[in-house]
Amino acid sequence: MRVLLAGASGAVGMPLTRRLVAAGHEVVGISRSRTNAERLRGAGAEAVVADVLDREGLLTAVRGERADAVIHELTALGNTKMRDAFQGTNALRTTGTANLLAAARTVGAHRFVTQSIMFGYGYHDHGPRVITEDDPFGEPVSGTLGQAVAAMRSAEEQTFAADELDGVVLRYGLFYGRDSMTSMLVNLVRRRRLPVPASAGFVNFIYLEDAAAATVCALEKGRAGQAYNVVDDEPVRWGDYLDTLAAAVGARRPWRVPSWLLRPVPYLHALMGTSMRVSNAKAKRELGWAPSVPTYREGIPLIAEASR
Numbered sequence: 001m002r003v004l005l006a007g008a009s010g011a012v013g014m015p016l017t018r019r020l021v022a023a024g025h026e027v028v029g030i031s032r033s034r035t036n037a038e039r040l041r042g043a044g045a046e047a048v049v050a051d052v053l054d055r056e057g058l059l060t061a062v063r064g065e066r067a068d069a070v071i072h073e074l075t076a077l078g079n080t081k082m083r084d085a086f087q088g089t090n091a092l093r094t095t096g097t098a099n100l101l102a103a104a105r106t107v108g109a110h111r112f113v114t115q116s117i118m119f120g121y122g123y124h125d126h127g128p129r130v131i132t133e134d135d136p137f138g139e140p141v142s143g144t145l146g147q148a149v150a151a152m153r154s155a156e157e158q159t160f161a162a163d164e165l166d167g168v169v170l171r172y173g174l175f176y177g178r179d180s181m182t183s184m185l186v187n188l189v190r191r192r193r194l195p196v197p198a199s200a201g202f203v204n205f206i207y208l209e210d211a212a213a214a215t216v217c218a219l220e221k222g223r224a225g226q227a228y229n230v231v232d233d234e235p236v237r238w239g240d241y242l243d244t245l246a247a248a249v250g251a252r253r254p255w256r257v258p259s260w261l262l263r264p265v266p267y268l269h270a271l272m273g274t275s276m277r278v279s280n281a282k283a284k285r286e287l288g289w290a291p292s293v294p295t296y297r298e299g300i301p302l303i304a305e306a307s308r
């Protein structure tokens with residue numbers, strides 16, 4: 001397939017670009033920067049320079065292009081200010097999705113793959129039950145995180161509502177791998193700057209290369225109108241994940257603190273106050289995908305080695 005990939009230069013976008021090219025697909029990456037466009041060309045892709053939030057600019061940039069599919073992998077999470085990171089990512093999920101759907105029509109695509117994160121199931125304690133794609137996703141909640149969850153829902157609703165396109169949706173776990181966010185986490189753990197509430201619950205991670213591999217499978221085999229959880233095989237307690245990471249990089253065990261101490265950092269407080277165990281059974285069954293890094297036990301040595 002010829003694929004228009006928005007976010008091709010990102011943490012998941014780069015391995016995704018490489019895997020698509022290796023699988024015989026043609027990739028046209030979208031980036032706002034000429035430097036990143038060059039990096040994409042170096043990885044065997046073509047590139048167009050456009051800002052996805054500028055609808056007219058985007059449509060002008062892709063006019064004359066042809067593609068079978070469009071993939072949305074955009075985020076503003078690289079912003080150093082948390083508020084900008086959230087608001088920017090929300091805009092990319094609402095306006096960005098609308099603009100990319102318009103671009104998909106312009107280039108004659110018949111498939112559209114978008115994604116968000118498993119926290120769309122709700123930032124709260126889900127208890128011991130295992131969450132599947134049949135669970136409610138994007139239920140309204142108040143506050144800043146409510147806007148984030150609403151934006152995730154909007155991206156999915158817009159994708160499924162686009163009648164002329166086969167829409168497929170991925171709900172990723174938390175990324176880790178050879179990316180800058182993981183390096184930042186490793187540095188915080190090394191300096192013992194990431195305390196963990198003693199009560200912190202379960203979370204699902206996904207190694208970046210595995211997220212990219214699942215996305216290729218979803219492009220090729222995902223059923224129209226379906227969502228797929230892309231998480232590894234074993235939910236892990238935050239405390240166990242961070243203790244294992246600390247041991248692997250030779251740091252001391254992270255401090256255990258009462259959860260209210262994290263309130264001044266609302267996102268971290270919400271993240272570590274959430275507990276969920278998400279199933280990847282549907283992605284395995286329907287996409288023929290399985291994580292090559294099945295749990296944090298195999299993944300943490302890889303990131304520790306990369307950080308040496």
Ligand SMILES: NC(=O)c1ccc[n+]([C@@H]2O[C@H](COP(=O)([O-])OP(=O)(O)OC[C@H]3O[C@@H](n4cnc5c(N)ncnc54)[C@H](OP(=O)(O)O)[C@@H]3O)[C@@H](O)[C@H]2O)c1
Binds near residue numbers: 006013
């Ligand atoms: N990190 C996680 O743990 C996690 C977990 C689950 C889901 N996700 C989601 O997965 C997706 C990919 O995340 P990621 O970590 O790979 O992102 P990332 O590394 O922050 O990359 C962001 C990408 O978005 C592009 N971009 C941002 N704003 C743009 C705009 N206005 N126009 C065009 N391109 C724009 C950037 O391209 P240029 O800078 O080259 O323009 C870059 O390629 C996001 O939707 C994210 O929310 C992330």
